[in-house]
Amino acid sequence: MIAVLALRSLRHRRATAALTVLSIALSVFLLLAIERLREEAREGFAATVSGTDLIVGARTSGVHLLLATVFHVGEAGSGLRWSSYRALAGHPSVAWTVPLTLGDSHRGFRVVGTTEGFFEHYRYGRAVALAISSGRIFAGPREAVLGAETARRLGYAPGSNLVLAHGSGDDGFMPHADRPFRVSGILAPTGTPVDRTVLVSLEDIDALHAPERIAQSDDPLAAALMAAEPTAEASRTITAFLVGLRTRTSALSMQRAVNTFPDEPLTAILPAATLQEVWALVGVAEQALRAVSIMAVVVGLAGMLVALLTGIAERRREMAILRSVGARPSQVFALVAGEAAALTLTGVIVGAVVLHVALPLARPWLASRIGLVVGGVWPSVLEWQLMALVFVAGSLVGILPAWRLYRHSVADGLSVRT
Amino acid sequence: MPTSRSIESDRETLAFSRGSRVDQSLPDATPVIDLSGLRFAWDPGAAPILVIESLRIDAGERVFLQGASGSGKSTLLALLAGVVVAQGGQVRVLGTDLADLSPAARDRFRADHTGMIFQMFNLVPYLSVLENVLLPCDFSPRRRARAEARGGSPRAEALRLLASLGLDGPQLLARQPAQLSVGQQQRVAAARALVGAPELVIADEPTSALDADRRDAFLDLLFRECARESTTLLLVSHDAALAPRFDRRIAFADINATAVRSTAA
Numbered sequence: 001m002i003a004v005l006a007l008r009s010l011r012h013r014r015a016t017a018a019l020t021v022l023s024i025a026l027s028v029f030l031l032l033a034i035e036r037l038r039e040e041a042r043e044g045f046a047a048t049v050s051g052t053d054l055i056v057g058a059r060t061s062g063v064h065l066l067l068a069t070v071f072h073v074g075e076a077g078s079g080l081r082w083s084s085y086r087a088l089a090g091h092p093s094v095a096w097t098v099p100l101t102l103g104d105s106h107r108g109f110r111v112v113g114t115t116e117g118f119f120e121h122y123r124y125g126r127a128v129a130l131a132i133s134s135g136r137i138f139a140g141p142r143e144a145v146l147g148a149e150t151a152r153r154l155g156y157a158p159g160s161n162l163v164l165a166h167g168s169g170d171d172g173f174m175p176h177a178d179r180p181f182r183v184s185g186i187l188a189p190t191g192t193p194v195d196r197t198v199l200v201s202l203e204d205i206d207a208l209h210a211p212e213r214i215a216q217s218d219d220p221l222a223a224a225l226m227a228a229e230p231t232a233e234a235s236r237t238i239t240a241f242l243v244g245l246r247t248r249t250s251a252l253s254m255q256r257a258v259n260t261f262p263d264e265p266l267t268a269i270l271p272a273a274t275l276q277e278v279w280a281l282v283g284v285a286e287q288a289l290r291a292v293s294i295m296a297v298v299v300g301l302a303g304m305l306v307a308l309l310t311g312i313a314e315r316r317r318e319m320a321i322l323r324s325v326g327a328r329p330s331q332v333f334a335l336v337a338g339e340a341a342a343l344t345l346t347g348v349i350v351g352a353v354v355l356h357v358a359l360p361l362a363r364p365w366l367a368s369r370i371g372l373v374v375g376g377v378w379p380s381v382l383e384w385q386l387m388a389l390v391f392v393a394g395s396l397v398g399i400l401p402a403w404r405l406y407r408h409s410v411a412d413g414l415s416v417r418t
Numbered sequence: 419m420p421t422s423r424s425i426e427s428d429r430e431t432l433a434f435s436r437g438s439r440v441d442q443s444l445p446d447a448t449p450v451i452d453l454s455g456l457r458f459a460w461d462p463g464a465a466p467i468l469v470i471e472s473l474r475i476d477a478g479e480r481v482f483l484q485g486a487s488g489s490g491k492s493t494l495l496a497l498l499a500g501v502v503v504a505q506g507g508q509v510r511v512l513g514t515d516l517a518d519l520s521p522a523a524r525d526r527f528r529a530d531h532t533g534m535i536f537q538m539f540n541l542v543p544y545l546s547v548l549e550n551v552l553l554p555c556d557f558s559p560r561r562r563a564r565a566e567a568r569g570g571s572p573r574a575e576a577l578r579l580l581a582s583l584g585l586d587g588p589q590l591l592a593r594q595p596a597q598l599s600v601g602q603q604q605r606v607a608a609a610r611a612l613v614g615a616p617e618l619v620i621a622d623e624p625t626s627a628l629d630a631d632r633r634d635a636f637l638d639l640l641f642r643e644c645a646r647e648s649t650t651l652l653l654v655s656h657d658a659a660l661a662p663r664f665d666r667r668i669a670f671a672d673i674n675a676t677a678v679r680s681t682a683a
């Protein structure tokens with residue numbers, strides 16, 4: 001009975017009701033969307049590298065090593081000797097290693113010197129391997145493989161030529177203009193920093209830098225030797241290397257072995273743990289996002305409260321009529337509180353439905369532009385909880401006007417005095 | 419006629435024995451309204467605005483209670499409806515002392531036994547004319563059953579009442595109250611007060627928003643419908659012009675001691 005009356009009354013005031021539902025729906029949409037993106041961003045971040053058990057570089061902080069090698073943020077530091085790399089790569093618990101050399105750039109995109117092993121072993125997300133979207137990986141000298149974003153932003157295709165520069169920054173300095181590269185292939189988008197790289201072979205990096213070393217060398221003999229053998233592995237240094245272990249369980253002992261490596265001071269990090277550490281640093285931004293979305297809900301519910309409170313004066317008469325035909329004050333209360341609950345519920349449902357309709361439509365765009373892989377259509381447990389929370393909050397908001405009308409309907413008698 | 423009515427009320431007694439005790443026997447001697455030693459103040463600390471030593475209205479009476487605006491007539495009706503409770507004395511309706519009932523039982527009692535008509539704003543704006551008339555049947559199973567017994571279904575009984583009050587035609591019945599004239603609204607309110615044959619109909623200035631012609635027409639219809647069921651009618655108004663048409667006329671100032679005092683002062 002009261003439910004029927006509540007629905008009829010809402011229908012009667014459908015313009016206001018629709019606005020209220022709309023504002024709640026928008027705020028719920030925002031809340032759920034932000035929560036979803038936040039969740040995906042966190043998961044995506046945590047899965048920037050997966051399947052790599054250790055990252056090893058010169059002695060530095062773990063966060064610094066991770067930022068430099070995985071995110072290409074900050075300077076790579078001194079590097080480690082090839083001999084050290086060889087020694088550790090031969091360790092019995094190591095399954096594979098991939099060396100990385102950083103320090104060059106092309107028009108703002110970082111150049112990573114590495115081996116074919118990178119394409120074979122690098123994993124991101126849920127153990128997803130890199131895929132070539134066009135062309136092939138580098139095979140001959142001075143061939144480069146581009147990350148998806150690098151290629152898209154610079155408009156390169158397989159066969160394009162590019163000139164690398166030493167150092168990072170927009171144009172770097174000391175361009176290696178005498179040794180142009182040719183694009184051999186382009187990677188499919190990954191949503192990780194790999195998208196913004198230029199991948200070349202270690203040998204090509206060595207060749208680029210050989211003339212510098214010759215120029216820098218005071219010893220004419222050494223310079224002559226280096227000039228004669230520019231790719232000498234013995235003199236090579238690399239920035240870091242990725243390690244895959246035979247068994248996960250040996251990660252900690254392997255880390256200890258690296259950290260106590262006798263020949264030079266090295267650092268090994270467990271990428272997953274260090275990624276967590278870095279994410280904690282951006283946790284503030286995460287909280288700010290959540291605060292904004294909660295604020296949106298508060299605003300939405302405040303709108304409903306205002307609408308219900310301004311309706312009170314008008315509805316006192318209606319309640320007096322219902323009282324005269326036998327309604328109890330508690331039914332008056334239920335009528336108003338029920339309306340608030342119905343409005344909130346509708347708003348929550350509309351907001352959630354719109355989100356889950358919009359999500360599949362936005363998915364390709366999110367994946368290609370922001371690198372967010374937004375999965376699952378069905379709401380997560382957290383999302384159900386948030387929706388329940390909004391519903392409860394909205395129902396609580398209804399208590400104030402319901403209580404006021406209840407008080408009126410007890411005190412007014414049957415004639416409303418204004 | 420009297421025989422058939424008593425058979426009918428016997429049937430109702432069987433069907434609604436879980437309802438009010440009053441149904442079981444309503445000897446003609448039991449007054450519909452019986453006040454004694456009534457004292458009421460809206461603000462419990464202040465001097466009472468109602469002091470009524472006694473007032474008795476019998477079944478089937480048509481009573482006109484006339485009093486100045488602000489003298490407390492509507493307040494008295496709220497007491498009779500059980501919406502508010504007196505601080506002193508007894509308010510008996512159909513033999514039941516309303517003070518003995520819980521608030522919820524008083525609301526139920528009102529739904530079951532009392533129909534009300536106000537001066538204005540009688541109708542719930544978001545319900546159609548027909549839905550407004552059927553409201554008492556939604557709150558009172560007793561009135562629903564009595565309407566069914568009379569008209570075959572509550573809806574049919576509501577339509578019959580509306581038609582006999584001069585309101586018919588499907589589009590009129592589907593209308594929202596705001597689309598009706600004031601006179602039409604008052605007749606809808608009367609139909610609602612009468613549906614399901616409550617023993618008592620209380621009308622608070624029901625004609626004050628009507629012009630003289632419509633006022634008389636309205637009273638004619640109201641009297642006729644009350645007579646059908648021997649419904650007791652208590653109508654209050656400040657307008658003495660209505661008085662000649664009633665069986666019994668009461669000046670509010672005569673029964674309410676505070677009113678006497680305030681007129682004297």
Ligand SMILES: Nc1ncnc2c1ncn2[C@@H]1O[C@H](COP(=O)(O)OP(=O)(O)O)[C@@H](O)[C@H]1O
Nearest residue numbers: 411412413460467486487488489490491492493
């Ligand atoms: N709900 C209420 N709360 C407090 N005072 C009221 C209320 N209703 C009426 N009154 C006061 O009681 C007195 C009588 O009012 P009322 O019964 O409406 O008079 P009448 O119907 O005779 O015009 C007035 O002074 C009025 O202000």
Ligand SMILES: [Mg+2]
Nearest residue numbers: 415491492622
């Ligand atoms: Mg009055």
